Amino acid sequence: MEGMPEPKEIVICGLDGVIALLEHRLHHLYNDDGVKDWDRFLEACTDDMPNLPLIDRLNQARGEGVPVMIVTGRSSAVREQTIEWLRQWHIGYDGLVMRPAGDFTSAGKFKAAVIERSFTGATIRRVYESTRQLEVARWCAQQDIPCTLIGPNQGNGESREVFELKVVNHACGHIALHPFYGDDDVAWDERVHQLADTPCRLCQAEEMAKERKQKADEARLAAREQGLPPLEGSEKQVEWAEGIRIKAFSAVNKVLKWTDQVSAEAEAEDPDHWSTVTQGIKRAIAYLEEQVDAKWWIDHRHGIMNNLDGGRALLSAVAEQEGYF
Numbered sequence: 001m002e003g004m005p006e007p008k009e010i011v012i013c014g015l016d017g018v019i020a021l022l023e024h025r026l027h028h029l030y031n032d033d034g035v036k037d038w039d040r041f042l043e044a045c046t047d048d049m050p051n052l053p054l055i056d057r058l059n060q061a062r063g064e065g066v067p068v069m070i071v072t073g074r075s076s077a078v079r080e081q082t083i084e085w086l087r088q089w090h091i092g093y094d095g096l097v098m099r100p101a102g103d104f105t106s107a108g109k110f111k112a113a114v115i116e117r118s119f120t121g122a123t124i125r126r127v128y129e130s131t132r133q134l135e136v137a138r139w140c141a142q143q144d145i146p147c148t149l150i151g152p153n154q155g156n157g158e159s160r161e162v163f164e165l166k167v168v169n170h171a172c173g174h175i176a177l178h179p180f181y182g183d184d185d186v187a188w189d190e191r192v193h194q195l196a197d198t199p200c201r202l203c204q205a206e207e208m209a210k211e212r213k214q215k216a217d218e219a220r221l222a223a224r225e226q227g228l229p230p231l232e233g234s235e236k237q238v239e240w241a242e243g244i245r246i247k248a249f250s251a252v253n254k255v256l257k258w259t260d261q262v263s264a265e266a267e268a269e270d271p272d273h274w275s276t277v278t279q280g281i282k283r284a285i286a287y288l289e290e291q292v293d294a295k296w297w298i299d300h301r302h303g304i305m306n307n308l309d310g311g312r313a314l315l316s317a318v319a320e321q322e323g324y325f
């Protein structure tokens with residue numbers, strides 16, 4: 001065949017947690033509220049920092065004529081933003097395969113399928129992947145493809161070449177694989193023992209979910225005792241919103257206590273003004289009591305703090321919005 005010969009070797013590289021450092025947005029997925037906001041997590045990708053040491057390596061490979069293919073589980077819904085981000089940081093690459101929007105195949109399965117389908121003729125020199133994608137690492141191990149895993153918080157350090165997957169029998173009875181890095185293998189056995197004394201990640205997550213549920217039940221009970229109406233929404237939304245609402249009303253109660261304390265003096269000073277204020281507070285509280293939509297509480301959660309100032313800010317925001325003052 002005439003023309004360019006097929007490249008003999010290629011490098012395959014992931015994006016999230018590999019080239020793009022995403023620690024700053026993981027809180028959209030892993031937080032005390034236990035709710036995964038995938039949309040916000042995805043949208044925040046434009047603020048990622050680049051993993052410069054890795055990019056140096058990729059450039060080195062490209063300099064040697066080895067194409068770099070980015071294969072990512074990131075949704076193609078943000079393809080334009082991703083291309084712009086790569087351009088902005090001067091990251092060279094020779095192909096970008098993103099997971100189609102709405103495709104919920106696991107990232108590992110998706111990547112393995114892309115590699116098998118699209119790069120059959122090529123020899124894969126190395127795959128760079130995130131420690132969050134052990135599925136890919138396992139697949140590479142099966143195919144005898146060298147795989148470098150990039151761990152968290154290594155943006156300014158070296159990526160870790162040496163890794164091993166260790167089998168850990170966790171205290172909960174589950175068996176899990178854990179990645180180990182670097183050449184400090186003398187400490188590995190100790191770490192395996194430490195891990196074995198703890199429950200696996202799934203069981204830990206389950207435990208946290210249980211605690212959250214318990215907190216939500218307590219909040220629901222407190223809401224009923226205070227005569228607040230039941231919230232409406234999905235089970236998860238209601239569970240989340242109960243805690244937010246009870247926090248809001250705890251702050252509101254602090255405001256009521258404060259008005260009791262200052263009312264005599266405030267009334268003597270300016271009765272008209274004080275009457276407007278107390279009426280506004282009353283109507284704002286009534287407005288909040290009527291909010292039974294769990295989503296409303298979730299949407300307003302950032303403005304709610306359980307202290308006097310937080311309560312005052314919340315009530316005046318409502319009063320202003322509704323024109324009570």
Ligand SMILES: [Zn+2]
Pocket residue numbers: 170172173174199200201202203204
């Ligand atoms: Zn377990």
